[in-house]
Amino acid sequence: MSISQTSDDLLLRKAKKLREELIQRPNLVAKKIAILGGSTTDQLVQVLELFLLEAGIKPTFYQSNYNRYFEDVIDDDSALYQFQPEIVYLHTTIRNIRSFPTLNDKPDQVKTLVALEMAPLQAVWKKLGEKLKASVIQNNFDLPPFRPLGNLEFSLSEGKVNYVTELNREIAIWARTHSNFYVQDIGYLSAAYGLEQWHDLNHWYAYKYAMSVNALPKLARNLSSIISSILGKSKKCLVLDLDNTLWGGIIGDDGAGGISLGPETPLGEAYRDFQSYCRSLKARGILLAVCSKNEEIAAKSGFNHPDSVLQLDDFAAFKANWEPKPDNLVQIAQELNIGLDSLVFVDDSRFEREMVRKQLPQVSVPEIGEEVTSYVRILEEAKFFESVSISAEDQKRAQLYILERERESAKMLFSDYNEYLKSLEMRAEIRPFSATYLDRITQLINKTNQFNLTTVRLTGGEVSASLTDPNQVTLYGRLADKFGDHGLISVVAGNIEKQSLKVSLWLMSCRVLKRGMELAMFNALLMEARKRGLKHIQGHYLPTAKNAMVAKFYEELGFRLESRSDNGGTIWGYDIQTAKTPAQHFISVNQEHSNPKENPKEEKTRRSA
Amino acid sequence: MNTRERVAIIFRDVFDDDKLQVKDSTCAADIEDWDSLAQINLLVAMEKEFRIKLNLSEVKDLKNVGDMISVIEKKLAA
Numbered sequence: 001m002s003i004s005q006t007s008d009d010l011l012l013r014k015a016k017k018l019r020e021e022l023i024q025r026p027n028l029v030a031k032k033i034a035i036l037g038g039s040t041t042d043q044l045v046q047v048l049e050l051f052l053l054e055a056g057i058k059p060t061f062y063q064s065n066y067n068r069y070f071e072d073v074i075d076d077d078s079a080l081y082q083f084q085p086e087i088v089y090l091h092t093t094i095r096n097i098r099s100f101p102t103l104n105d106k107p108d109q110v111k112t113l114v115a116l117e118m119a120p121l122q123a124v125w126k127k128l129g130e131k132l133k134a135s136v137i138q139n140n141f142d143l144p145p146f147r148p149l150g151n152l153e154f155s156l157s158e159g160k161v162n163y164v165t166e167l168n169r170e171i172a173i174w175a176r177t178h179s180n181f182y183v184q185d186i187g188y189l190s191a192a193y194g195l196e197q198w199h200d201l202n203h204w205y206a207y208k209y210a211m212s213v214n215a216l217p218k219l220a221r222n223l224s225s226i227i228s229s230i231l232g233k234s235k236k237c238l239v240l241d242l243d244n245t246l247w248g249g250i251i252g253d254d255g256a257g258g259i260s261l262g263p264e265t266p267l268g269e270a271y272r273d274f275q276s277y278c279r280s281l282k283a284r285g286i287l288l289a290v291c292s293k294n295e296e297i298a299a300k301s302g303f304n305h306p307d308s309v310l311q312l313d314d315f316a317a318f319k320a321n322w323e324p325k326p327d328n329l330v331q332i333a334q335e336l337n338i339g340l341d342s343l344v345f346v347d348d349s350r351f352e353r354e355m356v357r358k359q360l361p362q363v364s365v366p367e368i369g370e371e372v373t374s375y376v377r378i379l380e381e382a383k384f385f386e387s388v389s390i391s392a393e394d395q396k397r398a399q400l401y402i403l404e405r406e407r408e409s410a411k412m413l414f415s416d417y418n419e420y421l422k423s424l425e426m427r428a429e430i431r432p433f434s435a436t437y438l439d440r441i442t443q444l445i446n447k448t449n450q451f452n453l454t455t456v457r458l459t460g461g462e463v464s465a466s467l468t469d470p471n472q473v474t475l476y477g478r479l480a481d482k483f484g485d486h487g488l489i490s491v492v493a494g495n496i497e498k499q500s501l502k503v504s505l506w507l508m509s510c511r512v513l514k515r516g517m518e519l520a521m522f523n524a525l526l527m528e529a530r531k532r533g534l535k536h537i538q539g540h541y542l543p544t545a546k547n548a549m550v551a552k553f554y555e556e557l558g559f560r561l562e563s564r565s566d567n568g569g570t571i572w573g574y575d576i577q578t579a580k581t582p583a584q585h586f587i588s589v590n591q592e593h594s595n596p597k598e599n600p601k602e603e604k605t606r607r608s609a
Numbered sequence: 610m611n612t613r614e615r616v617a618i619i620f621r622d623v624f625d626d627d628k629l630q631v632k633d634s635t636c637a638a639d640i641e642d643w644d645s646l647a648q649i650n651l652l653v654a655m656e657k658e659f660r661i662k663l664n665l666s667e668v669k670d671l672k673n674v675g676d677m678i679s680v681i682e683k684k685l686a687a
Binding site: 009010012013014015016017020042043046202203205206207213214 | 619622623624625646649650653654657662663664665668669
């Protein structure tokens with residue numbers, strides 16, 4: 001039995017059995033999560049645990065007593081702060097609104113009431129931000145169960161629907177202006193569920209549940225996807241079949257003229273809209289790939305259809321051949337340098353779905369069916385691509401992969417790799433963490449699996465705290481070249497202990513492997529350590545299922561093995577005083593010029609080790 | 610399957626105990642994990658299983674398995 005095969009109706013009933021099975025999974029990441037509720041949350045926690053376990057997260061929960069969240073947060077000595085949660089979920093609902101406007105209240109009075117209503121919540125958010133480094137998830141308010149004023153509840157300023165909308169606007173503004181604060185939109189969730197079903201008065205009066213207990217799986221799945229996203233566990237790539245997935249019909253038989261795509265037929269219109277949806281995912285940084293059983297030429301011809309929204313260059317990888325799909329998926333993951341667990345595979349064929357599930361259990365395979373009109377709903381319900389923020393890097397990502405292809409073809413022209421690197425005219429910015437890049441730094445720390453020495457994950461709060469800690473040495477690296485900007489792609493950080501710098505984080509996006517960026521980061525780290533009068537750098541390699549590529553990283557930099565730990569980890573030391581000249585690379589670092597050709601002072605020094 | 614058997618399966622599911630045998634007289638004192646959390650899971654599972662909606666006065670008087678079966682049968686007959 002698994003969660004995806006258990007209907008929402010049975011999840012609570014089968015929760016104990018499901019939990020027993022899920023908790024056996026390997027490589028679960030432990031997280032402390034506080035649930036602060038304005039209504040009962042026991043069943044919510046029970047179901048949430050299942051979804052989190054399935055996502056690879058092993059939660060330990062703290063629950064505030066029924067509707068005592070305010071006291072828990074405001075009291076400095078409360079059990080909440082002893083628990084030290086990494087994630088706090090504030091679950092307040094329409095039931096926790098203390099006072100609504102009364103008929104004939106003037107707009108000014110309503111405004112005052114909104115401020116009064118928000119004050120305790122804002123105090124809670126502020127206090128949590130001061131006391132903890134946790135990420136805070138606050139759900140907004142659901143709409144009221146009853147409307148004594150009917151439709152006027154919406155249009156009058158003192159109407160309840162209008163009032164809830166105003167309160168929710170305040171929550172949104174807070175989210176936009178504060179980091180580590182995320183909103184769960186239960187206003188939307190409850191509408192999608194159906195307000196009449198959402199508000200179950202029997203469950204409210206009997207069990208003090210603000211919404212039907214039957215709605216909890218939906219609420220919990222949504223919450224779990226936000227938590228997964230905060231921890232960098234969202235999916236990265238949507239892999240699509242072609243025939244009867246991106247268009248109706250068989251391209252190999254029907255040709256580009258014969259497939260259903262575009263506004264002429266209802267079916268063609270539905271396929272076009274599904275393509276648009278995929279394209280909007282690409283625009284926010286989700287990679288698209290094709291995996292189709294077809295002749296490549298025929299497969300590609302489908303995108304010449306005049307109504308094809310997707311174009312060939314929207315795809316970061318394109319596999320159209322007659323090999324088994326699991327083999328192609330493995331290749332796609334390799335080409336894109338992402339894990340199989342970052343892939344979502346969409347195929348109308350049950351046979352293909354089953355084969356992928358069996359052979360590649362890491363790949364997410366939604367039961368997408370064969371009705372194009374259901375595809376988007378099924379994808380959205382599974383919440384694969386939930387994201388707590390959209391960085392500039394996200395939006396450029398698909399473009400970066402296309403530039404990467406151009407670089408690959410440029411590489412062919414050079415016999416000597418160094419000549420190629422020089423020709424790229426690389427420019428880097430390497431500086432201590434700054435607030436501007438907080439979101440991206442946090443994202444990179446939580447997403448990077450392969451070039452990652454310790455795979456330590458940090459919340460935005462923890463990253464933010466390092467900005468002001470004088471004992472922390474932090475560096476981020478941005479890289480650009482003549483083809484384009486890679487954005488912020490590397491992070492190194494450590495603590496100073498006595499005269500040694502203990503490097504706790506060293507990671508880099510695989511997009512920029514073999515460019516010398518890691519050497520530029522090392523030089524910058526050495527410089528920073530010297531500036532602070534340190535004598536020694538200590539690096540730590542902690543092996544995971546994915547980071548074997550950096551097992552020898554410190555050795556290659558000239559570190560000496562100091563010790564080994566039981567878990568297969570290694571600790572390396574570097575003596576700063578005996579270090580000779582910096583490592584050689586072809587990246588010009590921290591030069592403001594936009595065109596390095598006019599800048600002869602390129603950093604080109606000999607590597608010592 | 611009759612109501613009694615279906616109720617028994619709900620109990621086995623909720624307490625995750627395949628060998629659990631329930632009688633009409635079985636009550637919270639007889640099953641270690643039967644707390645208020647389990648009570649909600651039992652009642653919500655019964656509402657789903659039998660497609661019924663328990664009202665407030667019914668919910669409050671369900672002290673043992675027999676009470677549960679009789680309220681379900683009353684609802685189903687109505």
